[in-house]
Structures are given as structure tokens and as C-alpha cells.
Amino acid sequence: MSENLIEESIISRPTYGTLAIAPGLAHYFVADASGAECVIRVAQAAPKDFMEKVHILYVPTPGESALITALYALGAKRFEHMVSIDDAVAKLGQWLSEAKMGSQLYLAGTEGLIGKGVAMAEQCGLDHTAVHCEHRGSLARRVQCVHCKTMIEDVTTQPTKCPSCDLLLLVRDHYSRRLAAFQGVCINAEDPSEQVEIKEVFK
């Protein structure tokens, strides 16, 4: 998928760059399948001793193994693959709590992974200048229903139905880094009889 799919929008809506090595004593990478190639690209361009300072957490798509092999072959100091983004981010929290000053964090993949990784880094007190993100893969959004507070993963449509309270939600660009989520607000609250077409827009 091409880079920079995210259009300019309101200020709380994050935009992301391209990963490159930043000076640091330890380097933590978290990637999902769509971000794996970014990790490989950065590692291949790195100086010789770089991989000794690298820790990788990887979330493969179920059944996939070629990228696990490729990432493992990079020879990082630590490499683990996890079944879900939440597990990987929880593990990241453990690693960061033991991490040295001057650590760098690299997040590569879908917005859900990046958002949760950023929130964890903030929680662990990592300076935001030490967090680097590259967005790859699906534009699916994590959305908080403002009405019943349910977190809805992998939202691809506009509007989207809240699985918990059944309201039809407008997915706004307003984004909370703390929640790692976009805001969903009822789209036909003023006139619930209004029919709104549901379109696939966050692919």
C-alpha cells in the first residue's frame, strides 16, 4: 500500500512520517504484518552493531510465517512475536519500564497499533521526541462511541454502527492519543428516522 494515505485534516488527527534510525542506546520496534517491511528496511540500512541494541515485537497476521522468519533473521538482541496488538503493547510496557534512558521507540503498521503504542510510550514516560511512527496498511480506525463508551476496533465504514448501543455513528477526525481512538457521534440523533447510507471509506 502506498505511503501517506492520510489526508491533511484537523489538528488532533495524527499524521505520520517514515522510520529512520535516531541516535539512542536502545531501539524498540513494534510492527504488525503491514509494518514489517519498514523494520526490515531500517535494519538493512543500519550500521553493523545496530542490531545488538534492537528489540522487536511483531504481530503477524494469523497463519503467516515468512515475515516472522525475515524479521528473526535480522538478528536483533530480542525478538518476540505476539498474537495480538494488545499483547504486544502490554509487552512493550514491560520492556520500556526496564529500559535505559535514551531509548528510541519505532512503531510501524496500522493506526491501531501506532495509537496504542504511542499511548503506552506516554504512560511509560518516554519523551514524545523518542517515538517514531510509520503508517502502513489499512486505514481502519479504532473508534470510541461517545454515547456508551464502547471501543470499536477496525472500523472501515462511514457511518458505522455501534455494536453495543446500536446507534449509527459518524466517525470524526477528532482523535485522542490517550485513548488511541477516534470519536464516534450519533449521525442521526436529531432525526432518528433519517436513513444514512453506509460506505466503506477507511480501507
Place this chain on the structure above:
Amino acid sequence: MTIQFRNETFRNDFTYANSRSNIPRFPFPFPEDEYMYSTNMEPHMAMRAGSPFENAFDVDEHYVAEMQERALVLADDPGRCQALPHMETAGWDFLELVMVSKARDYPDLFTLSIDGDRWHWINKPLQINDRFTFGDRSTLPCHPMEYIGRQVQGDHAILDQRDGNLWLDAGIITAQADWSLDFDIGMNFFEWHAPVPLAHELGVFQRALKFLLSLPQGQPSRRLNWTLTVNPRLDTSPENYPKWGPDKLAVTPDNIGEKIHLRVELQTFWRLPRSNAIVFPIRTYLMAMNEVVTQPKWARRLHRVLRDLRPELVEYKGLSRYHPMLVEWLAQFDDGAPTSPGIFPD
């Protein structure tokens, strides 16, 4: 002057109204016949006896009813009051500011006695008589921000200052014009303002932040902000949008004068002494169109402001469904005569 506190509601049967003598003291938000966003901030100095700018924290006839309304909202949704862990000192700062100001400005309603860190607070209208140790959370029933926030009209946000920005790290927000504390908590000045149209491009927020970052203690500032609300409903939160959204469809040319309310926020900004945070009271005043038009200057001016309002603001403020109807209704009060400068009625 004694205040007669009204027994009234902001939901269901909506018995809220302004008494006749309360109407001229309404903080009408338009100094001119047109309106656009600007960095409209001025010192929060005492001015005009009887106006809402006379005292640090204005207390009016709606005080008791508003505090009852706040209690109902918090019982329903405790998430309307939240503070990140580092905001407790700021909560005490805020409590002190309110207690000291109210006891000074309304000695017949509030008294505060301080003996070292042993404080005694009496709030007569709400029948509260409490002794506590300042700075010791265990001597209050809840977080100091919540404790005092349940006794002061208006929503309150507390902003932590760091990295050259302000962070929305605590608040007690039950009467908001369509924004969510639960969603916005932890955001910085530019992030929580992100949904506002046009103002970013005009540099309004850059200038406002710069000003606030150097806000000195003891020199509070204020500004007015406004929108319109159908029915005198204080809780127009996004959380409850399905409850108040349909109200907009019930507006007709016959009931528009009683249904639509001008909703004005008197916003003030105070530097806090121990935490270096800023407390941001958002004090909401509601007035039905029928009440507004009793002041001929306000009626003329409101007609002109709304008629010429930028479409982006009509949309953002959520007025689209009834905006044309309202402009037409207000036109009957506008004879084209010039209006005097400033916000006060003639």
C-alpha cells in the same frame, strides 16, 4: 442584596426562566452588530455593580438549581468529573480560590475561617457546614476539585502547564456545549480545539495560548463565548446527544421565542499559586429569545449577527435546522436603527 434562589429545572419540564430583574444583567455577548472568532480576552476586573462582572465568581438566582442539576448529571455519569493523578494540588488551589472569593464577595451566603491548615467552610444556600484539613484529601468526601465544583456555578477545567502548552488534565464538566471531557482529557490546547473551524487559520489559538502561558497570578482574564440551545438545557453533552438532538425538530415559528435560548459562556482564566496550573471556569447563562427581545438593542443586534453569521459557524454551532426560521422571527424586532457600542442594554 439578598438573592431569591429559584426552584427550577433544566430537563424534563424545563421550568427554568429568568426573573424580570435578572434579564438586564445577562452577559450579552455581542459588542458589535457582527460576529467572528477573535482573541477576545480582557482583564477580569470588577466592573458595573449588579452585572455578572462585579464579582470573581458570580452567584445568581439560578445557583441552587444549577447545583442540583450538576448532582443529577454526576450521578448518571461519573465520567463528567475526572482528574489525572498529578492534578490534586491544582484541585486544592481551585478550592481555595473559590472559597476565598465567595466568602469575600458574598459574606451573607458563604463564610470561611482559616486556622493554619484547619479550614471551616459554611455554604448557606446549599446547607453545607464542613471542617477539613487543607491539603489532606482524606478529610474531604472526594477530590477537592469535585468538592468545590459541586458548589460553584459553571463547568471547570484545570489546565496543567508544561512543554510550552496547556494540557486538559482535570475537569468537572456537566453543562457543556457539545464536547466530551472523557474524550478530551489529556489533550493539549491545539488538540482539544481541533474541531473548531476557521479560528486555527486566523491565528486565534496561537495568540490565545501565548497569552495564557504567561498569565500572572492575581491577574485573571475573561472572554465571552456563545451558542444557541433549544430549551433551557444545561447538559448538551455529546454523550447525551440522542436526548437533546431531537429537540431541534420541535422548533416552530409559534414556539421559537420560548424554545430557543441564547447560551453565553463567561469564561475566566486564573493562574493557580501552588500548582502553576490554570483554572478555566466556563459559566453558562441561558436566556430565552422572548427574554432577549425585551431589550430593544439586543433584539436588533442579535438579528444582525445571526443573519450575517458565517455558514461555517452556523454549521459548527449546530444551528442549521432552525437558523433561517430564527433570523426571520428576529427580523420583526429590527427596525434598522443604529445600535450603541458595547454589550450592555440601553
